[in-house]
Amino acid sequence: xxxxxxxxxxxxxxxxxxxxxxxxxxxxxxxxxxxxxxxxxxxxxxxxxxxxxxxxxxxxxxxxxxxxxxxxxxxxxxxxxxxxxxxxxxxxxxxxxxxxxxxxxxxxxxxxxxxxxxxxxxxxxxxxxxxxxxxxxxxxxxxxxxxxxxxxxxxxxxxxxxxxxxxxxxxxxxxxxxxxxxxxxxxxxxxxxxxxxxxxxxxxxxxxxxxxxxxxxxxxxxxxxxxxxxxxxxxxxxxxxxxxxxxxxxxxxxxxxxxxxxxxxxxxxxxxxxxxxxxxxxxxxxxxxxxxxxxxxxxxxxxxxxxxxxxxxxxxxxxxxxxxxxxxxxxxxxxxxxxxxxxxxxxxxxxxxxxxxxxxxxxxxxxxxxxxxxxxxxxxxxxxxxxxxxxxxxxxxxxxxxxxxxxxxxxxxxxxxxxxxxxxxxxxx
Amino acid sequence: xxxxxxxxxxxxxxxxxxxxxxxxxxxxxxxxxxxxxxxxxxxxxxxxxxxxxxxxxxxxxxxxxxxxxxxxxxxxxxxxxxxxxxxxxxxxxxxxxxxxxxxxxxxxxxxxxxxxxxxxxxxxxxxxxxxxxxxxxxxxxxxxxxxxxxxxxx
Numbered sequence: 001x002x003x004x005x006x007x008x009x010x011x012x013x014x015x016x017x018x019x020x021x022x023x024x025x026x027x028x029x030x031x032x033x034x035x036x037x038x039x040x041x042x043x044x045x046x047x048x049x050x051x052x053x054x055x056x057x058x059x060x061x062x063x064x065x066x067x068x069x070x071x072x073x074x075x076x077x078x079x080x081x082x083x084x085x086x087x088x089x090x091x092x093x094x095x096x097x098x099x100x101x102x103x104x105x106x107x108x109x110x111x112x113x114x115x116x117x118x119x120x121x122x123x124x125x126x127x128x129x130x131x132x133x134x135x136x137x138x139x140x141x142x143x144x145x146x147x148x149x150x151x152x153x154x155x156x157x158x159x160x161x162x163x164x165x166x167x168x169x170x171x172x173x174x175x176x177x178x179x180x181x182x183x184x185x186x187x188x189x190x191x192x193x194x195x196x197x198x199x200x201x202x203x204x205x206x207x208x209x210x211x212x213x214x215x216x217x218x219x220x221x222x223x224x225x226x227x228x229x230x231x232x233x234x235x236x237x238x239x240x241x242x243x244x245x246x247x248x249x250x251x252x253x254x255x256x257x258x259x260x261x262x263x264x265x266x267x268x269x270x271x272x273x274x275x276x277x278x279x280x281x282x283x284x285x286x287x288x289x290x291x292x293x294x295x296x297x298x299x300x301x302x303x304x305x306x307x308x309x310x311x312x313x314x315x316x317x318x319x320x321x322x323x324x325x326x327x328x329x330x331x332x333x334x335x336x337x338x339x340x341x342x343x344x345x346x347x348x349x350x351x352x353x354x355x356x357x358x359x360x361x362x363x364x365x366x367x368x369x370x371x372x373x374x375x376x377x378x379x380x381x382x383x384x385x386x387x388x389x390x391x392x393x394x395x396x397x398x399x400x401x402x403x404x405x406x407x408x409x410x411x412x413x414x415x416x417x418x419x420x421x422x423x424x425x426x427x428x429x
Numbered sequence: 430x431x432x433x434x435x436x437x438x439x440x441x442x443x444x445x446x447x448x449x450x451x452x453x454x455x456x457x458x459x460x461x462x463x464x465x466x467x468x469x470x471x472x473x474x475x476x477x478x479x480x481x482x483x484x485x486x487x488x489x490x491x492x493x494x495x496x497x498x499x500x501x502x503x504x505x506x507x508x509x510x511x512x513x514x515x516x517x518x519x520x521x522x523x524x525x526x527x528x529x530x531x532x533x534x535x536x537x538x539x540x541x542x543x544x545x546x547x548x549x550x551x552x553x554x555x556x557x558x559x560x561x562x563x564x565x566x567x568x569x570x571x572x573x574x575x576x577x578x579x580x581x582x583x
Contacts, residue, residue: 078443090507090546121443128454128491129503129547132560164441169450170490172545186449186475188488204444247509247550254551289508289546319550321509335511339545345488 007241008217009257012101019136021143024104030149032220033111037157045116049219051227053239058084058175058212059288059317061238061305070199071117071207079119080203082184082210083110085126085133086168086175089288090339091319094243094255095213099126099133102217103140107163109216111149112223114161117209121162125180128169137165172343176391177210179345190345191391214243234260238304238315246272248322249279261307265299268322279324283407287316289336290396292403293329312403328423329408330415333401334362340397351394354385358401370416378405430455435474445475449485453492462493490544498533498540500582503557506543509550514567518554519543521568525575538582 011017011027036045050065071079087095098106114122126134141163144150152160166184168174174183178192181203202208218240222230231239242260244267247253251273264284268274275281283293286303291314301311308315341355358381364370382398405412414422438451449471456467463486472479486492504522506515519530522541526534533540549555552564563574
C-alpha cells in the first residue's frame, strides 16, 4: 500500500504546477483524446471503459461504461453529457481540488465521454458557491478552444464538442442527477420520478449521461495506460484509486488518493496523521454525512464499495469524517438532521415531514428535553422515511441517525435521563 | 446587464429557459439583489410566467430578494466545521460585527450568512467571502479576518 502511485492527483505534486493548458500539455495532457480520435470508435471506447471496471465516484458506484452503453446509438438524436460538479455532500471536497488544480484533466475526460456517447454539447454543472472554480473552468474551456481541443472539428477529426460551465445556486439536492437536470433546464431542483432514466430521457428529454468530476478525470489515464492496468488497482469489483476527503479530528485533514481498497486505519493513521496527541477515535463516517457511521472496531475495513457495504455502511462520496471521544453523537445527529431538513426539496411527504421531525426530536434530546419514548420515535420516523420517496435524500437523512442509535444508544439515553448533554463541559471551545 | 451579455448566455442553450439561473446570477452580481422588476423582466425575456421565476428565486439559497451587505460572509456550520469549533467562530464573528447571523452591519458592508457544507472541509472551520476561502478559522482568528476583509473593502 505504501508504494501506491497517485493517478488523478499526480500532477498536483509537480513544483509550481498551476494546471494551465501549457503545463497540462507538457505533462502529457490531451494525448488521450488524440489517441482516441485516431484509434477508437465510440463502441470500442465504451468497451475499453467497461473492461477497466471504472465505477462512478459520485456516490452510487454505477459502472461507467455500462451507463454509457444505455445511450441510444442513433446519430440523428441529440444527446448530452453533463458533468456533475455540484459537490455538496458534507465531508467531501475532492472535486473542488480537481477543478482548481488541474481543470484540463476534467475537460479531457469530458471530451472522451462525449466522444463515447456521441454528444455534441456538454455542460459542467458546478455548484453556485464555487465562484473560483467556475472562473477557472471558463478560462480553461476558452484556452482549450483556442488550441482546437474544444469546438468544431477537434484535431481535424470531424468530432465536435461545445462545452459550457453552468452554475447552480445553492441547493444540495441538485447533486441528485435528475434534480440537476431540472436545475439545468432553469427550474427548481425537484428530482424526477424514474423511470425513465436520463439515458433515455434526460436533459430536454433527450438521452443524457451524468458523470461525476472524479469519474471523468479517470478517463484519460484509462485510455493511455489500458483497461488491464486500471483494473489491476483495487479489487476485482472496485477498480482504481479513490480520492478520499479526510476531515474532522485528524492531524492532517486533506485529500488523499489511494487504491480504493485501502483500510480506514491506514488512511486515517498512516496518511492523515492520526488523532491529536492523547485523543482517541470514537466514530468515523466513511462516505459523506449520508452514510451510516462506523466505530474504532471497524478500522480494518477496506474502503471499496463491497467491503464498506459488508461493514454496514457505504462508500458514498469518499468523504471521511473522523470524530474523537469528546464528540457528542446526539449533537452530531442534530447537525446532520438540520442539514437534511434544510435541503429536502419538499415534494415527498415522508422526507419533508420526516427530516423536520428528526431534527426537532434530536434537538430536544440534545437540549435535555428528551423523553424516554423519543428513541423509539426516532427509529419509527426513520422507518417511515426509507425506500418510500422519489429520490434517496430521505434515506440519506434516516440511515445515519439509525446508525448513531445502533452504536451509541447509551449516549442518547444518558441525555434523556440526565436532562442535559453530558458532553457540554468537554466540548471544545 | 447588457444585451450582449444576455445574448451570449442565451446562445449556450437550445432551450432559452436554461438561461434563467445564469441571468439571475448576472443580474444579482450587478445590482446586489433581485428586484421584482428584474424578475418580471427575466420572465418576459425567457417567455415564462413570472411565478416560475419567483419559484426559482426562492428555491435556491444564493438568490437575494432584498438588499444585503456589499459582502456576504459565508460561515459553514455543517459537521466537519462544527466538530472543530464553527459555532464558537460564528459567535465571535457576531460579537465582532455587532450583528446576528442573517443580519447586515449598519454601514451596509457585511452580511453574515450561515451556510451548509462548502466542500472545503480540509480547511474547517471554513469561511468563504466571494471566491476566497479562509480556514481553519478559530474564534481567535475572527478579529484578524474581519480586519483583513475591511481593508479589502476600503
